[in-house]
Amino acid sequence: MNTPVRVMVIDDSAVVRQVLTGLLSQAPGIEVMAAVADPVLAIERLKLDWPDVIVLDVEMPRMDGITFLRMVMQQKPTPVVICSTLTDKGAKTTLEAMAAGAVAIVTKPKVGLKQFLSEAGDELVQTVKAAAKANVRRLAAGRPAPLTPVAKNTADVILPPSTARAMTQTTERVVALGTSTGGTQALEEVLTTLPRVSPGIVIVQHMPEKFTAAFAARLNTLCQITVKEAENNDRVVPGRALIAPGGRHMVLKRSGAQYFVEVVDGPLVNRHRPSVDVLFRSVAKCAGANALGVIMTGMGDDGAVGLLEMRNAGARTAAQDEDSCVVFGMPKEAIKRNAAEKVIPLGAIGQEIQRQLTL
Structure with a gap:
């Protein structure tokens, strides 16, 4: 019999603790070992027993979640899922937690917890189970976006497969990156290595709405290249990275020799919006x-089919290797499908991007 994933919930709201405990306790394979009101109480409880996964609020009395998270990562690196309110202010704070080593974000409402119970329960359960399998060594090194359940659509619901090969090679280059769990730290590591003269980059990072704008703004302060949340008709140009906004898909378009993006609504694809498969398919068709x-690192298989479509269209393709991933789900599925020409460590992805300029 499989050992259940043992979870500690830390949230100052008694109602939230009750709802989260109920959600997780009802799920097969999960055991809630403790639910406490703040990190100070959590520290006392951890002296007795240690969980496999911690579900953590970030704004709490006596000690904030980020301070507690850093203590945990120093003492005994443990997968942490941030359960945060969907606000602009909360997004910035949550991203600090992701930078400190949290593995994923699950958003919680200020009101309507019963609705949260019915709509986001599976998301929380699947995220906690995936977090339990995360590469804690990568988390501890400070290099570490949640599943949304429902029918698993393919990219066909947004745009059809290509029936013609994209135009021949030109001097304009496009780099497409797709990532999920562990991707916030991984993208930071890659993008901060790039010089100002770099190919234009389009990115899907599985992340809720509001969080992508704060994430892009944070990266923009750290990188030599410009990083922004994508808007309709944004040009894909050298020295700029565009991140798909949470809650919407992003597709690449071409007008003459120029590339630009469109941000579109539509159903979830592979249980995600934005979806890596949608972006990769559009890149295969247009570039x-x-x-x-x-x-790159992430749970599930979003992007594997799209990467194969890119390779079949003549694009260069790569997958992040297992050792440097927090979760080896997405790259593993792409490798299975023979979608990746090469498998490379996280530290080599920046060099691979720069190599595009010399092709």
Whole structure:
């Protein structure tokens, strides 16, 4: 019999603790070992027993979640899922927690917890189970976006597969990156290595709405290249990275020799919006051999089919290796499908991007 994933819930709201405990306790394979009101109480409880996963609020009395998270990562690195309210202020604070080593974000409402119970329960359960399998060594190194359940659509619901090969190679290059769990730290590590003269980059990071704008703004302060949350008709140009906004898909378009993006509504694809498969398919159709696709750390299989479509269209493709991933789900599925020409460590992805300029 499989050992259940043992979870500690830390939230100052008694109602939230009750709801989260109920959600997780009802799920097969999960045991809630403790639910406490703040990190100070959690520290006392941890002296007796240690969980497999911690579900953590970030704004609490006596000690904030980020301070507690850093203590945990120093003492005994443990997968932490941030359960945060969907606000602009909360997004910035939560991203600090992700930078400190949290593995995923699950959003909680200020009101309507019963609705949360019915709509987001599976998301929380699947995220906690995936977090339990995370590469804690990578989390401890400070290099570490949640599943949304429902029918698993393919990219067909947003745009059809290509029936024609993209135009021949040109001097304009596009780099497409797709990532999920562990991707916030991984993208930071990659993008901060790039010089100002770098190919144009389009990115899907599985992340809720509001969080992507704060994430892009934070990266923009750290990188030599410009990083922004994508808007309709944003040009894909050298020295700029565009991150798909949470809650919407992003597709690449081409007008003459120029690339730009469209941000579109639509159903979830592979249980995600934005979806890596949607972005990669559009890159295969519009850029073909002028593109590089890299699938990075993340749970699930979003992006594997799209990366294969990119490779079949003549693009260069790569997958992040298992040792440097927090969760080896997405790259593993791409490798299974023979979608990746090469498998490379996280530290080599920046070099692979720069190589596009010399092709």
